[in-house]
Amino acid sequence: MFDVSKIRDLFPILKRKVNGRDLVYFDNGASTQKLHSVIDTVSNYYKEENSNVHRGVHFLSGLATDKFEESRRVIRKFIGAKYDHEIIFTKGTTDSINLVANGFRSLLKKGDEIIISELEHHSNIVPWQMCCEYSGAVLKIIPLRDNGELEISKFESLLSKKTKLVALSHISNSLGTINPIKEFIEKSHKVGARVLIDGAQAASHVPLNMQDLDVDMYCFSAHKMYGPTGVGVLYGKEDILNEIPPYQGGGEMIKEVSFKKTTYACLPHKFEAGTPNIAGVIAFKSAIEFIADLGFNTITKHEEYLLEYATQEISKIGGVRIYGTSEKKSGIISFNIDGIHPYDIGVLLDKMGVAIRTGHHCTQPIMERFNIPGTARISLAIYNTKEEIDVCMASIRKVKQMLS
Amino acid sequence: MRTIKEIQEEILEDFDMFEDWMQKYEYLIDLGKELPSIDEKYKIEENLIKGCQSRVWLHAEENSGNIIFSADSDAIMTKGIVALLIRVLSGQSANDIAHADLDFINKIGLKEQLSATRANGLLSMIKQMKLYAIAIDK
Numbered sequence: 218m219f220d221v222s223k224i225r226d227l228f229p230i231l232k233r234k235v236n237g238r239d240l241v242y243f244d245n246g247a248s249t250q251k252l253h254s255v256i257d258t259v260s261n262y263y264k265e266e267n268s269n270v271h272r273g274v275h276f277l278s279g280l281a282t283d284k285f286e287e288s289r290r291v292i293r294k295f296i297g298a299k300y301d302h303e304i305i306f307t308k309g310t311t312d313s314i315n316l317v318a319n320g321f322r323s324l325l326k327k328g329d330e331i332i333i334s335e336l337e338h339h340s341n342i343v344p345w346q347m348c349c350e351y352s353g354a355v356l357k358i359i360p361l362r363d364n365g366e367l368e369i370s371k372f373e374s375l376l377s378k379k380t381k382l383v384a385l386s387h388i389s390n391s392l393g394t395i396n397p398i399k400e401f402i403e404k405s406h407k408v409g410a411r412v413l414i415d416g417a418q419a420a421s422h423v424p425l426n427m428q429d430l431d432v433d434m435y436c437f438s439a440h441k442m443y444g445p446t447g448v449g450v451l452y453g454k455e456d457i458l459n460e461i462p463p464y465q466g467g468g469e470m471i472k473e474v475s476f477k478k479t480t481y482a483c484l485p486h487k488f489e490a491g492t493p494n495i496a497g498v499i500a501f502k503s504a505i506e507f508i509a510d511l512g513f514n515t516i517t518k519h520e521e522y523l524l525e526y527a528t529q530e531i532s533k534i535g536g537v538r539i540y541g542t543s544e545k546k547s548g549i550i551s552f553n554i555d556g557i558h559p560y561d562i563g564v565l566l567d568k569m570g571v572a573i574r575t576g577h578h579c580t581q582p583i584m585e586r587f588n589i590p591g592t593a594r595i596s597l598a599i600y601n602t603k604e605e606i607d608v609c610m611a612s613i614r615k616v617k618q619m620l621s
Numbered sequence: 622m623r624t625i626k627e628i629q630e631e632i633l634e635d636f637d638m639f640e641d642w643m644q645k646y647e648y649l650i651d652l653g654k655e656l657p658s659i660d661e662k663y664k665i666e667e668n669l670i671k672g673c674q675s676r677v678w679l680h681a682e683e684n685s686g687n688i689i690f691s692a693d694s695d696a697i698m699t700k701g702i703v704a705l706l707i708r709v710l711s712g713q714s715a716n717d718i719a720h721a722d723l724d725f726i727n728k729i730g731l732k733e734q735l736s737a738t739r740a741n742g743l744l745s746m747i748k749q750m751k752l753y754a755i756a757i758d759k
């Protein structure tokens with residue numbers, strides 16, 4: 218039996234008070250809270266294991282390197298990738314996408330096309346705009362329907378031989394839409410396009426299997442998965458990673474350096490220039506193990522229950538409008554209350570100990586699409602409870618009363 | 622006309638009456654609602670101070686060395702603080718505004734509303750009010 222109170226015990230911060238109240242943390246889409254085991258691993262690393270990786274011949278360097286590579290193996294298994302060297306450690310999703318977008322410039326020529334969608338996070342828009350500006354490629358946009366789903370038929374009509382890359386998010390951070398990425402991937406491959414999926418909002422909520430999805434590249438961030446900040450992953454199929462030129466030059470990423478010619482190291486080191494966030498990478502493993510041990514059956518069951526309950530309860534509050542009502546939806550509720558600015562909702566809820574996010578959530582095109590300045594957003598995680606939803610709903614009612 | 626310092630003290634006294642944050646915020650909401658909206662013709666791009674979330678419009682007019690401010694915001698909490706800033710600064714001399722020490726916001730416990738989150742345009746608004754004053758004072 219799933220016991221949420223046992224899960225909560227694993228996250229020390231959930232015991233703290235905010236503004237004199239028990240913290241209700243509903244801003245998990247921005248970043249989740251951290252596991253005890255993650256915090257301990259970071260601390261223990263610096264106390265017992267600290268050394269640079271892949272370099273020293275001494276005991277500690279060997280230990281740090283083994284642990285670092287162990288994380289790579291665990292992540293490879295967690296996402297069902299074929300080889301360890303297809304897992305590249307980065308700073309996060311944004312960094313992963315920039316790595317690809319930067320390298321892709323040199324693979325594109327004028328008139329080539331990249332397709333993204335209207336619901337992307339700015340991290341999956343701006344790097345492609347920069348890539349297009351540099352290469353002369355053209356950016357095409359899949360439009361959004363009123364319920365927050367993408368227009369698949371429009372996508373099909375955008376696809377052509379000119380399409381070189383399709384970059385889409387798995388789950389929308391603003392609307393909660395779970396995109397049918399497998400379908401998008403299959404259709405893209407038919408015209409020979411590569412596909413990059415921004416999985417920032419997905420990796421801790423839905424099971425992933427890279428080989429089954431047949432996705433070319435997939436990106437995610439540890440800090441949205443109960444793990445440390447400053448660590449992310451770029452998964453890439455071996456062949457595409459070999460094709461993309463290195464992003465940053467420096468230590469670790471070379472085979473041989475001379476002033477005549479420098480040759481690059483093989484995967485994954487080619488993309489891991491400089492000293493990485495070793496403590497973070499090692500601690501990320503603890504977060505992955507927590508998710509894997511719990512299992513996605515349990516996770517999706519609990520999170521779907523919370524989403525359903527919260528949606529039902531918030532709909533009872535008059536004047537609430539929810540943005541994003543797709544059929545397949547993750548634990549994100551974006552809403553507004555008639556006549557009330559989302560900023561005011563956020564400020565007052567905070568005073569009541571409820572942490573939500575307000576604003577455009579780095580997805581301004583969505584806000585433009587719905588012609589709103591922003592939304593208030595509840596985003597759920599495995600440690601949230603029905604009782605917290607009750608507190609949040611009572612607080613929203615109070616806010617509404619104060620503001621109208 | 623009372624000085625900037627006197628008006629700030631008056632505001633501190635007002636806020637001293639409140640027993641908890643709820644009363645304080647309700648008062649701010651009332652101030653926001655009572656502040657007349659800025660004339661539509663001033664709600665233009667040049668007068669807009671962009672916060673990341675709520676927006677502030679600020680219009681300034683000079684009247685023989687004094688500056689009359691009018692301002693507006695799309696978020697009511699922001700507008701409440703805007704109303705307080707106008708109460709303190711509007712009608713004062715350019716020189717006094719340029720040198721004003723606006724510590725009342727901290728003292729009434731609204732410091733977080735001026736934090737560096739860029740969520741509202743308040744910090745930029747204060748800066749802009751002072752810039753107007755400095756320009757006129759010259």
Ligand SMILES: Cc1ncc(COP(=O)(O)O)c(C=O)c1O
Pocket residue numbers: 246247308309310311312338340341386388389390415417418438579
């Ligand atoms: C869908 C999506 N993509 C990308 C990002 C960027 O992730 P990070 O800030 O960890 O690089 C986020 C995080 O807000 C996100 O929600």
